[in-house]
Amino acid sequence: MDELEGGAQGRTYFVKVKETGVHYAIKSVKYLKQADNERSEKEMKKLESKFS
Numbered sequence: 001m002d003e004l005e006g007g008a009q010g011r012t013y014f015v016k017v018k019e020t021g022v023h024y025a026i027k028s029v030k031y032l033k034q035a036d037n038e039r040s041e042k043e044m045k046k047l048e049s050k051f052s
Contacts, residue, residue, distance in 0.1 A: 001013050013027075
């Protein structure tokens with residue numbers, strides 16, 4: 001697992017699944033308020049879209 005250069009809102013890691021060899025980017029976001037949590041949930045839904 002390697003940490004990529006990140007942004008202000010969290011950390012991004014580049015990982016490889018041992019069993020399949022497939023690479024993924026995983027984003028970790030810290031939040032302290034409910035509004036921050038809701039914002040991160042909206043961002044995740046955008047990333048799930050095949051059009052984004």
